[in-house]
Amino acid sequence: MKAVGYCRISKEDESSVSLDYQKAEIKKLCKREGLRLISLEVDNGISGKSIKNRPAVQRVLNLVDTRQVDAVIVYRSDRLSRDGLESLQTETLFIEKGIRYISATEGCLNSEDLDAELMRYLRAGLNSRERRIISLRTRAALQRKRERGERIGGRPKYGWKVSNGKLVKDAQEQRVILQIKILREREFSVRAIRDVLCDMGTLTRIGTPFSQSQIVRILQG
Template identity: 25%
Template sequence: MPTSSIKRVACYVRVSTENQLENYSIDEQTDRLKAFCKAKDLTIVKFYTDGGYSGGNMNRPGLQQMLKDIKGKHIDMVIVYKLDRLSRSQKDTLTLIEDEFLSNDVDFVSMSENFDTSTPFGKAMIGILSVFAQLEKDQITERFTMGRIGRAKNGYYHGGPTAPTGYDYVDGELVVNEYEALQVKEVFKRFLEGKSINAIQKYMSEHYTNKYGNWSSHTLVLNILRNNVYIGKVKFKGKVYEGKHKPIISTEVFNEVQKLLTSTKREDSKTIFQKNPFKANNLLTSILYCKKCGARFCGNHGNYVCYSRGKTDRRKIIDPNCKNKKWNIQALDKIVKDEILEAALNKDYFNKIISTKKVDTIDNSKEIKKRIDEIDKQIIRMMDLYQVGGIPIEQISNRIAKLKKEKDTISDQLIGKKQTKLSISEAKGILSRSAMILGNGDLSQQRMVVSNLIDYIDIDDELIQIHWSFV
């Protein structure tokens, strides 16, 4: 504040389009402010005028110039005709008064409301104003939340412009990014084949890139496996709604993955990243499910038993009254092994299995070629950068090597083969070695054969239903 008792006053006037015909015209406000300052013996140094600007918008030229002059210490007091001339928002009004005016030793006066921050009453009014500002903020938040709930109910993704891997966000909707969708399918496929989260992350990071860079995080892989946006759902505030976007993963595949994710939980939360998710003490542990209540089966005193019936882990009990049959471990293991060997040795039986499955085929050749062209262009640009200098050759070499590795990986898919969870040829390859491994391999080797060939097994008393992983 200057040592002189004469205060340098700035008068701010504003009208929006709808107020031009009211008593708040620029001329009317100006005349009344001049009369007020004359009566109070105040010296007006400048009028700041915003004509045709909404009070809900802070980006007004007159207002911004006044704030600039305040920071330059050219103003001691700001006067407006009414509070709503400064802003229609209680929150913005409070911000201007506290953060822009008072923090720069500038008093604020509203002529109509007799609001003067240089008086005790005016200071008290700031507290009242803050209450209304918080109320306004809460109302805005409530309206915003209601809007997002409405969007979710109508099937629209509410995550903003940051679309999940596999999609682009276009005009407020999720649109499939075919090249990234290919990568998402690869993640699901590898997990169902028995690969650990750590192994999947390492493979994806070495062979693919996406719009966020590369697959640098275990968490990214796990979040993708758990995200039901890939089966056409949208979620908000704990509720799931049918989305308008196109699914990337089938509901069947997604549900099977969720079962495996649940079955692979350990006391140590790091296990899922560091160990094979199918490691257990019995051959069929983690792939047996109760058809009656939906709980998993576990090995217990020589038997496979439903968690709900065995009650060995309260967290895994779904129906405490479940009476599904207990199965002798050796007996059930033999039944499943015999089914695998039958599929391996009996061609007609194998063909019968695959005829009952729906083949989900996708031709990604167009998107793969597009990505190969992009990689080629990136490599050329990297070579150009090397020629003009400025980037160390080590960085360029590493980047080109990574691009070439990605190109080699996706080029292998251009032969036109159909992509499935586990291809017929892959299943035949595993089956061809199954007799030797199931007969002579250790438990972990046998489990790897079983977990690769079988998604899960439903148990309904005497009825055993095997869900094969190849289609």
């Protein structure tokens, strides 16, 4: 029997086992069960909320849909999805296609007996609950960072910079923002403001003239 393995680790899930460990356990299971592992798909640093935007899951589902494999192997069921409804829909698809769905830690996940069906619903609910807990923890951690003035990630918006790990006002950019707002209060159009900045030689942080859309964002911010 041919099998495809699937591994995932997300940035926010600190409790996730490493990808290398997941791969090793999947390979052990395939050897033990006499399965030929034809592909091992990996989503690295991607949330388990939905399978729609995960390239590796989509490749797995394509192999299932085209009947190129007989089994899907994961380290743990929440690696495939933490969305309860999506988990049930995917497991139902595997059953309809005659695909064995096996976890290295939980055993066969899609047996058709009544007890197994009950376990599918319980497992989907628990995985969904865990996703919600992770989401709440992440939001709380971000809020604490905001309260401490720490950088959360991404590029600071215009007028701000990172200093010693904290967001602080950039004096030069703040002067430009003030100038833009004063011109707007004097009923200058966005295009006219752009022209004034250009005539004064005022440039963006990457050394290019301001566009009208950039000026609009500054006024809205």
